Amino acid sequence: MSVRPPRRKESRVSSLFPALTDPGAARRPALRFGERALTYAELAAAAGALAGRLGGRKRVAVWATPSLETAVAVVAALTAGMSVVPLNPKSGEGELRHILADSAPPLVLAAPDDELPSSVRELERIDVDVHGAGPFAPAGAADEDPALVVYTSGTTGPPKGAIIPRRAVAATLDALADAWQWTGDDVLVHGLPLFHVHGLVLGVLGPLRRGGAVRHLGRFGTDGVTRELGAGATMLFGVPTMYHRIAEALPADPELAKALGGARLLVSGSAALPVHDHERIAAATGRRVVERYGMTETLMNTSVRADGEPRPGTVGVPLPGVELRLVEEDGSPITVYDGETVGEIQVRGPNLFTGYLNRPEATAAAFTADGWFRTGDMAVREADGYVRIVGRKATDLIKSGGYKIGAGEIENALLEHPGVREAAVTGEPDEDLGERIVAWVVPTDPGAPPGAEELADHVARRLAPHKRPRVVRHLDALPRNEMGKIMKRALGDA
Numbered sequence: 435m436s437v438r439p440p441r442r443k444e445s446r447v448s449s450l451f452p453a454l455t456d457p458g459a460a461r462r463p464a465l466r467f468g469e470r471a472l473t474y475a476e477l478a479a480a481a482g483a484l485a486g487r488l489g490g491r492k493r494v495a496v497w498a499t500p501s502l503e504t505a506v507a508v509v510a511a512l513t514a515g516m517s518v519v520p521l522n523p524k525s526g527e528g529e530l531r532h533i534l535a536d537s538a539p540p541l542v543l544a545a546p547d548d549e550l551p552s553s554v555r556e557l558e559r560i561d562v563d564v565h566g567a568g569p570f571a572p573a574g575a576a577d578e579d580p581a582l583v584v585y586t587s588g589t590t591g592p593p594k595g596a597i598i599p600r601r602a603v604a605a606t607l608d609a610l611a612d613a614w615q616w617t618g619d620d621v622l623v624h625g626l627p628l629f630h631v632h633g634l635v636l637g638v639l640g641p642l643r644r645g646g647a648v649r650h651l652g653r654f655g656t657d658g659v660t661r662e663l664g665a666g667a668t669m670l671f672g673v674p675t676m677y678h679r680i681a682e683a684l685p686a687d688p689e690l691a692k693a694l695g696g697a698r699l700l701v702s703g704s705a706a707l708p709v710h711d712h713e714r715i716a717a718a719t720g721r722r723v724v725e726r727y728g729m730t731e732t733l734m735n736t737s738v739r740a741d742g743e744p745r746p747g748t749v750g751v752p753l754p755g756v757e758l759r760l761v762e763e764d765g766s767p768i769t770v771y772d773g774e775t776v777g778e779i780q781v782r783g784p785n786l787f788t789g790y791l792n793r794p795e796a797t798a799a800a801f802t803a804d805g806w807f808r809t810g811d812m813a814v815r816e817a818d819g820y821v822r823i824v825g826r827k828a829t830d831l832i833k834s835g836g837y838k839i840g841a842g843e844i845e846n847a848l849l850e851h852p853g854v855r856e857a858a859v860t861g862e863p864d865e866d867l868g869e870r871i872v873a874w875v876v877p878t879d880p881g882a883p884p885g886a887e888e889l890a891d892h893v894a895r896r897l898a899p900h901k902r903p904r905v906v907r908h909l910d911a912l913p914r915n916e917m918g919k920i921m922k923r924a925l926g927d928a
C-alpha cells in the first residue's frame with residue numbers, strides 16, 4: 435500500500451528572485467513581449483504595487499495569456515506569498531468551471547483588455563498594470579509554501595491540480611542553471627504557453643531567477659526565432675513540434691540556420707524529440723539540440739548537460755539533487771545500466787510537488803511508501819547513466835504538441851454529444867504533433883453520424899482546442915473483451 439510521502443518540515447524563507455532586490459540589476463532587461471518590455475527595476479515596481487493590492491489571500495487565478503501582464507501577475511502573487519493557478523485562456527467553460535471549483539481562487543488577475551468568460555467573471559478581478567509603481571516588499575513565504583497549482587491530465591476524469599511548492603521551483607531552476615551553465619547574461623527566447631510548467635516556470639521564472647532576460651514571441655513562429663536569436667538572444671526553449679517546424683523550414687531559410695547556429699543553447703522538452711529532426715537541425719546549423727525530461731509533478735528530472743554529450747534519443751542524466759531509478763513491474767529496482775532493461779522511472783528530490791489538490795488518494799497512489807514518485811514513463815539507462823525514454827505505462831495518456839491529454843476526459847466530452855452513443859480515444863503517431871488524437875465513435879444514428887469538425891468543435895468548446903480530435907473514425911461497435919472493457923489496442927485494426 436502506498437502512503438503519503440514524508441513532508442519536509444523546514445520553514446526557511448528565501449527569495450525566489452534575488453535580482454529584483456539587487457540594485458546592480460535594476461537597469462537590466464527582464465521581460466519583453468513584442469514591443470513592450472520591463473527592466474528589473476520596472477518589474478519590481480509593478481509587481482510591488484500589485485502585490486500590495488492582493489494582501490491576505492492564499493491563492494489567486496491568473497488569466498495566463500502570453501503577455502507581460504501574466505508575467506507581472508505571477509511575480510506579484512509570489513511576492514505577496516500567494517500561490518498562482520494559471521488558467522489557459524483557450525479553455526472551454528467545462529474545463530474552467532472544474533478548475534475554479536476545485537482550486538477556489540477568490541480573485542483573478544488579468545490584463546485590462548482581457549474579456550473573461552462567465553465562469554471567470556464570477557471572481558473578483560484585478561487588472562494588472564505593468565507600469566504600476568509601488569515598494570517591492572516580499573512577504574515572508576516559507577520554502578514549502580505552494581507557489582503554483584498547475585492542472586494536469588490523468589488517464590481518467592478531469593485534470594488534477596498539482597501543488598508545486600516554492601522550494602521545487604527554486605531547486606529545479608538552480609539545477610538547470612548548473613546543467614546548462616545558465617546565467618544572468620543569457621537571453622531566452624520562446625513562444626510557449628504560460629499556463630504550464632515549461633513556458634511559465636522554465637521560460638519566465640527561470641530567466642528571472644538568474645537575473646537574465648526573456649523575450650516571448652507571443653506565438654511561436656520560425657520568423658520570431660530568427661529575429662530574436664539574430665538580435666542577441668542566447669537560448670531557445672521549445673517543444674518537439676516547434677523543433678519539427680524549424681527542421682522543416684531550415685532548407686529554405688538560411689537566416690534561420692544562421693540564427694540557430696549562433697545560439698548558445700537550444701533546448702527541447704515536454705515530449706520526445708525525434709532523432710530525424712535532431713539530425714536535420716544539427717546538419718543545417720551545426721548546433722545540437724539538448725533534451726531535458728520533466729513533468730508537471732516533478733518539474734525537471736534529467737537533462738543533457740551543456741558540457742556533456744548531446745546524444746539524440748536520450749534525455750541525459752539526472753539533474754543535481756534528483757535521485758532517479760528504474761523499477762520492474764513488481765517495484766524492485768533495476769541496477770544494471772545496459773541500455774536494454776526497461777523499467778518505470780521513479781524520482782525523488784527537492785524538485786517534486788507536494789500533492790494533488792483535494793485528491794489525497796491520487797497523491798498517495800503517485801508515491802511509493804519511501805517517497806519515490808511514480809512517473810509512468812518507461813526507460814532504459816545506458817552504461818554511462820544516460821536515460822533513454824522508450825514509452826509510457828498508460829496507453830490512455832496522449833502527448834500532442836507537447837500537451838499531455840487524457841483519453842478519458844475526451845471520451846467523456848464526446849459522450850455528451852447527442853450524436854455519440856459510444857466513444858474511445860487513442861493517440862496515433864503524427865510527424866508534427868508527435869501524437870494526434872483519434873476519436874473512434876459509434877454514432878447514435880448510423881444514418882447521420884456527427885461530422886469530424888462538429889465533434890472537434892464540441893470538444894474544443896468544452897475542454898480546450900488542443901484536446902480536440904484531429905481524426906474521427908466511425909464504427910458500428912467498439913471492440914470489447916468478455917468483461918465489456920474496450921480493447922483499444924484492437925482499434926487500429928477495426
Ligand code: MCA
Pocket residue numbers: 524625626627630631632633653654673675676703704705727728729730733834835836837838890891894895899900902
Ligand atoms: C483550431 N483552433 C480552434 C479549433 N481548431 N479553436 C477552437 N475550436 C476549434 N475547433 C485554434 C487553436 O486554438 C489555435 O489558435 C489554432 O487554431 C491552431 O491550433 P493547434 O493546431 O492546436 O495548435 P498549433 O498552432 O498547431 O500549435 C502547435 C504548438 C502548440 C504551437 C506546438 O501545440 C503548443 O504551444 N504546444 C506547447 C505545449 C506545452 O507548452 N506543453 C508543456 C506542458 P491560435 O491560432 O489562436 O493559437 S508539459 C510540461 O510543462 C512539462 C513539465 C515539460 O516537460 O515541459
Ligand code: AMP
Pocket residue numbers: 586631702703704705706707725726727728729730731749809811823826833836837838
Ligand atoms: P506533463 O505532465 O504535461 O508535464 O508532461 C510530462 C510528460 O511529458 C512526462 O511524463 C513524459 O512522458 C513527457 N516528457 C517530458 N519531457 C520529455 C522528453 N524530453 N522526452 C520524452 N518525453 C518527455
